[in-house]
Amino acid sequence: MSSRCLSDEAFAIAGEIVAAYGRQYLVDCGESGLIASTPRGKKSIYACGDRVAVRATGPGEGVIETAMPRKTEFFRASARRAKLIAVNATQVAVVAAAEPSFSDEFIARVLLAAERQGLRAMLVLNKADLAAPFARARERIRPFEQAGYRVVELAARHDVEPLRPHLAGMVTILAGQSGMGKTTIINSLVPGANSATREISHFLDSGRHTTAHARLYRLDAETALVDCPGLQQFGLAHLAFRDIEWGFPELRALIGACRFQDCRHATEPGCAIREACAHGAIHPRRLALFHRIASEAAKR
Ligand SMILES: Nc1nc2c(ncn2[C@@H]2O[C@H](COP(=O)(O)OP(=O)(O)OP(=O)(O)O)[C@@H](O)[C@H]2O)c(=O)[nH]1
Ligand SMILES: [Mg+2]
Ligand SMILES: [Zn+2]
Structure with a gap:
């Protein structure tokens, strides 16, 4: 030519x-x-x-x-660099499942990143068909529900319809650890996603079953889904203590209410956040996760 x-x-x-x-x-x-x-x-x-x-x-x-300029950026960050996952999304849905077992710290981290990055956040609890492990998973998700996060329960293998109303008009990133069912959800919601995935896997690299790269599927002009590779770690090295505090919605409401301005909500007297926890307004598991994630920021 x-x-x-x-x-x-x-x-x-x-x-x-x-x-x-x-x-x-x-x-x-x-x-x-x-x-x-x-x-x-x-x-x-x-x-x-x-x-x-x-x-x-x-x-x-x-x-x-x-x-074009981006409306949002969703990323994780190690001490060395930030890693973009997807841009221009409006919502993150963290997918957890009855099995394999999931880390609630991972979920807290993804939700925190979404809060900080200006995206709406929700949870999907998948594999409702596995009754006993599903009941246990639901217990572990309760602290997030109490914090105000919407939780949609479903068995993606059988019926994804409960999720559809929460996706309309949004660009939703499905994030979560490997094996939780992100790709299964997308294949059920997006006509032709299955064959498109195969085509793209062929173009990009291998024919691996598990998702290797983020992939966007558009449902209509306003609605899209982003399938992400399963992650084990979700680094938040870019966040300082105050960012993390702000990123927990139930803590955010109490910022400034402690006796000491520099309260770390650990052992200080007159801590409004620990008080709220003692009264049941903040779930102890959420406070524990906050301390765990914030302890990293304190080390920097
Ligand atoms: N029992 C049951 N199994 C399910 C359900 N949804 C998905 N699975 C199975 O869970 C396994 C993992 O599903 P995937 O959709 O590949 O999970 P993923 O989150 O995309 O995993 P990665 O791409 O590795 O991050 C597959 O064997 C699915 O068939 C469900 O509702 N019930
Ligand atoms: Mg996948
Ligand atoms: Zn405090």
Whole structure:
């Protein structure tokens, strides 16, 4: 193919990044289809959910020229760097299940990140068909429910409809540890997601069963779902003590109410938060999780 032909035909197309893998991005350009794109510069600065302008360089191939400003960024952070998971989302749904066992600290961390990053947060408790372990899981989720988080219970394998009303008009990131059922939920909600996943896995890397990269599925102009790889860790190295305090909604309401301005809600006299906990207004498990997560911030 001559270069003249290419440059004549090249033009910028608006699209949305639906999958990101290293320096490779898959951009959904609507009627122009999916375009496998690379960024113009050296860095892989884009993420799933970015609205971009792509210049076609060949059939199904292109270069990302620019991106629109982001409305939100959802990321985790180690001491060394922040890792973007998805951008322009409006909600995070943390998925937990009857089995395998989950970490409630992981859930607290994801909810905290969502609070700090301006996203709405909710919980999904999956595998309701496994009666005994589900009852135990429900007990472990209760502290979050008491803190005000909405919990939707379902058995994704059988019926995902209970979740649908909570997704309409939102761009929801399904986050959670591996095996909780995120992909199962998406496959049931999104027509054609199953085959799209296979196609994209083929494009991006392997045919692995477990989700390896974030992937965005659009349901309509306002509604989308982001499937995330299962994570074991959710670093919050960017947060200071006061950020963490603010990120627990039931603690936020009491900020400034303690006798000492610099109260760490540990052993100080006149602590409004420990008092609220003693009276049952704050769940002791939530306070324990707060102390655990905040102790990391104190070390920095
Ligand atoms: N019993 C039962 N099993 C389920 C249900 N939903 C999902 N599973 C099973 O749980 C396993 C894990 O489901 P996935 O959807 O792959 O989990 P995931 O959260 O996407 O996992 P990663 O991609 O590794 O993060 C699969 O074998 C599913 O069939 C459910 O409602 N009940
Ligand atoms: Mg998955
Ligand atoms: Zn206090």
